[in-house]
Amino acid sequence: MIFLLIIRLLVPMDGEQSDHLRAYGLTYWVLQQGFDAEWILNYRGGSFLLPGLQGIKEEADERGVAIISISEDYVNEIYALVERENMERVKLEKAPEIAVYIPETEGPWDDAVSLVLEYADIPYRRIWDEDILLGKLYDYDWLHLHHEDFTGQFGKFYLHYHNAEWYKETVRLNKKMAHKLGYKKVWELKHQVAKSIKDYVDNGGFLFAMCSAPITMDIALAFQNIDIVPKEIDGNGIDRGYKDRANFANTLILKDINLITSIGIYEHSDVDITRFAVKRGEASRFTLRNFVAKRDLIPSILNQNHKDRIKEFLGQDTGFNRLKLKPNVVILGDIPNTEEVKYLYGEYGNGSFTFLGGHDPEDYAHLVGDPPTYLEFHKHSPGYRLILNNILLPAAEKKKLKT
Numbered sequence: 348m349i350f351l352l353i354i355r356l357l358v359p360m361d362g363e364q365s366d367h368l369r370a371y372g373l374t375y376w377v378l379q380q381g382f383d384a385e386w387i388l389n390y391r392g393g394s395f396l397l398p399g400l401q402g403i404k405e406e407a408d409e410r411g412v413a414i415i416s417i418s419e420d421y422v423n424e425i426y427a428l429v430e431r432e433n434m435e436r437v438k439l440e441k442a443p444e445i446a447v448y449i450p451e452t453e454g455p456w457d458d459a460v461s462l463v464l465e466y467a468d469i470p471y472r473r474i475w476d477e478d479i480l481l482g483k484l485y486d487y488d489w490l491h492l493h494h495e496d497f498t499g500q501f502g503k504f505y506l507h508y509h510n511a512e513w514y515k516e517t518v519r520l521n522k523k524m525a526h527k528l529g530y531k532k533v534w535e536l537k538h539q540v541a542k543s544i545k546d547y548v549d550n551g552g553f554l555f556a557m558c559s560a561p562i563t564m565d566i567a568l569a570f571q572n573i574d575i576v577p578k579e580i581d582g583n584g585i586d587r588g589y590k591d592r593a594n595f596a597n598t599l600i601l602k603d604i605n606l607i608t609s610i611g612i613y614e615h616s617d618v619d620i621t622r623f624a625v626k627r628g629e630a631s632r633f634t635l636r637n638f639v640a641k642r643d644l645i646p647s648i649l650n651q652n653h654k655d656r657i658k659e660f661l662g663q664d665t666g667f668n669r670l671k672l673k674p675n676v677v678i679l680g681d682i683p684n685t686e687e688v689k690y691l692y693g694e695y696g697n698g699s700f701t702f703l704g705g706h707d708p709e710d711y712a713h714l715v716g717d718p719p720t721y722l723e724f725h726k727h728s729p730g731y732r733l734i735l736n737n738i739l740l741p742a743a744e745k746k747k748l749k750t
Contacts (some may be wrong), residue, residue: 354399355422356407357415360392361653365413366726370395371735372467373412377403378442378742386437386648386743387425388640393651393736395439396422410468435640437648443488443553443741445471448479448495448560451520457719458493459557459707463731466722469738476524476536479543488741489553490544492560494663494706497541497567498615499534499576502559502663506611508715534567534576541567545599549696555737558662561600561702562618568597569604577610599695600702602673613663620687620704621665627682629711631659633666633689635680648743649692649701649736650679654729659689661713662706667691680733690733701737708733 358370374395377384382403385396397403399416407414429436447461464471471491474483484490496502501517508514518533525536541564548554556564566575570593574586585608586592595602605617614621624631635655640647657680659665666687669678673693679701680690692701707713708730709720725731 355417355419356397356399356403357417357421357425358395358397358407359413359415360394360651362392363413364392364653364727366411367653368463368467368722368726368728368731368735369410370412371732371738372469373397373403373407373410374439374739375442375467375469375742376406378439384439386439386651386739387429387434388437388644388647388651389432389434390425390429392653396425433637433640435644435647437644437743439739439742441742443738444486445469445489445491445738446474446484446487447471447491448475448493449473450475450517457707459720459731460491460493460555460734462720462722463734464738467735476540477528479540479547480528484543484547484552485550487552489555489738490547492544492554492556492564494558495560495563496615497537497560497563498570499532499537499567500580500615501533503610503613503615504715505580532574532576532581534574534581535572538567538571542571545597545695548599548698548700551697553698553737553741554700555703555734556700557703557734558706559615559664561704562664562667563615565598565601566604566606566615568599569593569595569601570606571597575606575608577608579610598673599700600667600672600676600691600693603671615664618668618671619664619666620668620685621661621663623685624659624661624665624687627659627685629659631682632656633659633680633682633687635690636678644743645699645740646677646679646692648740649690649733651736652729652732653727657708657729657733658711660705660708660711660730662704664704666704667702699740701740703733 382398387394521533525533530536578584607614635650638646666689668686669688677692681688689704709725
């Protein structure tokens with residue numbers, strides 16, 4: 348493609364944008380071509396400023412993304428406004444390499460992150476347990492986890508689905524991988540994978556996780572090398588005295604936990620708030636917190652949106668009980684006057700992590716076997732925008748969190 352200089356290109360991210368989700372894909376594509384971009388935080392919904400090149404304009408038109416050609420004088424007016432208001436300019440320098448944790452055979456559900464990456468046309472690679480234990484995580488800037496169960500209990504679906512073919516196949520594949528890698532039990536493998544992912548963050552990686560992955564990973568870290576799997580699932584019982592052996596110094600977000608060991612209850616622990624969210628119903632909304640962009644840069648990036656109240660969506664784990672969270676966790680979004688934290692951020696070592704409760708931002712319940720979400724009908728989804736904010740975080744110039 349030939350890039351001919353025209354003027355600067357503004358990608359508005361407010362109500363004037365024709366496709367919010369593909370706007371991220373366009374910005375990622377510009378970075379792939381070797382050009383820099385700017386993210387103007389809190390300006391028109393968190394707009395992007397791209398080089399004024401004809402080839403980029405043509406690409407935007409092909410993707411259906413609204414752009415505005417603006418003069419350098421207009422750019423300077425935007426910069427002056429940024430200086431006066433709660434806004435900030437963020438230089439985007441490099442298209443991050445993205446990995447999504449997906450097993451060889453997926454269960455009867457879809458992954459919101461892979462869905463939105465494919466819709467936005469942002470490339471990613473699938474990786475699983477063997478890749479992680481072989482150190483291949485370090486080929487990537489950003490890792491996503493979704494509905495994985497790092498406790499080795501296969502999502503606690505045993506009671507209702509142990510005769511279903513998809514469940515049997517899930518168990519077979521996980522056992523096969525565990526034995527291949529020298530582990531007697533699946534939970535032993537998953538605990539080691541959880542530790543390896545934590546080490547990846549410690550060494551500078553970006554981790555984003557949704558649904559059951561955040562809580563089950565922290566459970567695996569707290570009960571590292573302790574059998575907490577009921578005998579119906581792995582053939583032998585839970586280790587005696589497991590409660591007293593938990594070590595919450597190992598966790599990323601949890602300071603306390605009570606496990607739910609019954610095979611008849613989907614939740615893994617009392618950290619999840621699904622039962623309370625169900626009582627509130629579909630009309631419930633969580634609120635994105637407002638940060639000072641010039642001071643709290645990363646939270647401001649993660650919360651860029653054209654909406655500040657976003658509809659609730661359930662998952663195996665829907666959200667996090669704030670009373671169970673460590674004090675260094677930054678709450679990005681919650682339901683005011685409740686114990687539900689929906690969206691949070693934290694730093695560990697040289698890296699960082701963002702956790703979002705729930706399964707699919709545009710499907711309230713998303714039951715097992717439900718059809719996939721078609722993002723062509725949700726191109727302005729504020730919930731899916733949160734995922735894509737995280738995608739671009741590794742591209743931003745690094746500045747220290749001050750909150």
